[in-house]
Amino acid sequence: TNKEFLSLIQKETNKNDFERYLKQLVLKKLSIEENIAIFEVANKYIASWIKSKYTNLIQNCFEKSINIKPDIEIRLFGEKKTKKEIQNSLIQNQSPESTILNPSYTFDSFVVGPSNQMAYNAALAVASKPGIQYNPLFIYGGTGLGKTHILQAIGNHALENDKTVIYVTIEQFMNDFIFSINKKNMEHFREKYRNCDLLLIDDVQFLSGKESTQEEFFHTFNELHNAKKQIVMTSDRLPSQIAGLVDRLKSRFEWGLTTDIQIPKLETKIAIIEKKSELNGINLSRDIVSFIATTLDSSIREIEGVLIRINASASLLNLEINLQMVQNLLKDQIKENKENIKLPDIISLVASELNIKPSDIKSKKRTSSVANARRIVIYLARELTHNSMPDIAKFLEMKDHSSISHNMKKTTELIEKDENFKLIIQNLKNKLINKE
Template sequence: MSQKISQQDLREIFKKEFGYEAYNHLFSNMEYIVKSNNNDILLIIVPNIYIEQWIKTQYNKKILEIFEKYFKTQPEIHINKETKKTNVKSFKQNIQKTQNSLNPSYTFETFIQGDSNKFAYEIAKQVCEKQSERYNPVLFYGGTGLGKTHLLNAIGNKVIEKDKIVIYITAEQFLNDYISKIQSNNMESFREKYRNCDYLLIDDVQFFGGKQQIQDEFFHTFNELHTKKKQIIMTADKSLKQITGLAERLKSRFEWGITADIQPPGLETKIEIIKQKCVINHIELSKDIIEYLASNVGENIRQIEGITLKLNALSFFGQSITLTTVENAIKDIQKEPKKNPSIDDIIKAVARKFNIKPSEISSKSKVKSIAKARKIVIFITRQMIPNSMTMIAQSLNMKDHSAVSKAISSINKEIKENPTLQSEIDEIKNKL
């Protein structure tokens, strides 16, 4: 049995290895708990999410090297944002309940709602309250860094409070686990693990595309869980139709439930995200700086969190946060100025979406599918290009403004009757 490592031992070693300034600013404010007889689990309690991220990105490797140097072990490191020692027990229990550790900072309370994600957020809340009763499976899809993983973790963190058995895993980890169990001739334990949970949360299912053997295994896992009325929730970076190499029988299973897309956040949502991070972590940024940040970084929420982390670190080490500081901090990630698409761009995007020729949209064809695509082009153009009424009429060979207005009214009416159409339009606009 290895000698137990005390918190004081670590403090003295960290002070020596990291130096006085880093230790005083960062490591002295943390609590350290080394678990198990082999000292192979290290739990670090940090005061806020930004120090948590800073440790993960800047110091994780060094901490492992220190343990190897002093204790001849490389522990599994868990970093948690907590301020009360009484919460440590709860955190340990959560680690034991999950087959893959959830991020404790990804909760519904820290998820900022906006028009771009409200539908997905409501679905996530409902599956926590009513396991598999209404929506099963659930697929959240959208671009990188828009909050899909946050929602998945929020669900896991919520239902763990109800003593549910949760497995949170990426599709790649599922595959790696599968390969490992095949090689060790232990598929029974693999199936026992994945087919006996209350909630299976699986990230990035597009990874299964083109991998037939793991698709077969996941198909049977899915059927087993669904039959037992266990909840299956997945994420993907694109819609089901756009995932290539996915077996039709698996796609049909995914279509049993509900899909919800998450669009990039608008300016107001980005402002609220930045404000929330400031409140949680006691950062003071002026209104002008917050609005500047929201206007000049992209829609990727992870990127927004990253720049806020960077500003917090600068503040932590005594640098005042001015507009000039912010301008310098975001130079590497500042988004390019957006250009309005041309009507030709819009025609091509709509044509691709509905699998018709751009020339057909510009024609006078009255075929139902082409006429509908033409109306959508008009609708999107009017929203994205200022003062475009005359241009629309000329480009689409229409008589006058009244015909354009009639097409817009028709699409507005259809959206009210068929909300899916709004999602399709948002998808086209997002690509533009």
């Protein structure tokens, strides 16, 4: 039975994981003929987290007790419901204790670099000592750069210290508010949002133009702030840039600390890819990691999507993960970028990065720095544009294009020999591919 199963698994896991997540598993079906055990839980994050972390352990529990090792399937409750229904029921039933957080969004799994260092430190500070410093904490930045991850990391950390946490997107807050008005149950709503230690609100830019929600949020904010409870918000822009946000909220949002998350630099991107592939159990060579980091633009979410595709192709098509396979997967992405990069862009970028005059690259000068820059331009032009060798020779005002292929060969050799040079090239590629 479910009870027996839970007591078995409880013995094998740590208290925190069990109390917070595993306890929620409900055994729906166990079929010895089909060799399968089906469980249900309330949300997809918990489902996929348990799946990735505990499948083996669950199988072992079955093995120990009834001597079969079934496949494990973890579904959402009542999968027949529409997404909307599930979401609504979650919001309505959500008590502070059952705040829906993705357990894998932790401080540990977040890669820190110059682009997010300050937001990370501030988040860690408010998670450890809520309500004392930086209240509210306002984190802003572009899509897919880790705002939700950091916000939920605060929540997960605070939950571990037995704080009450509410995490909602501003849209959930609004739905909850409207629902409570309709049900004439505002008391419950206010009690819920004003009795927590931390209120974490995601994507507050969507407050834009929602006057009655702004009004209600204003009161929630004041209550919590007066009671020295921690408020953390994220947004894709600064408070002052949120159109249709009333001034009194704008100014309150800036009372504490406002900090941004920027686009990660190449090294941080590489570190994030390494971390994500490790977490997903994918083994990528250094070459593949650099290739992904330099090819894809800034959104980490997009990079994660690629890692999932790599993993899926590898297991479904039984392919070996190598550079060529990854290049193939990203073909469309690269092609799209190629159309956007023009020869003059390459010259001006290389010139400015290497501190020489753009006009020198087209000149007859033969100093080593100019020759080096010219070689890099040629290489990048071949790699990143559709121009032929004669096209490039003509553009650079060179007499014949045989020296183009000579230059290409030399650069390729250098890249193989010299790790530092390779990084310089990758960085340039990265900048060209990601130019606005």
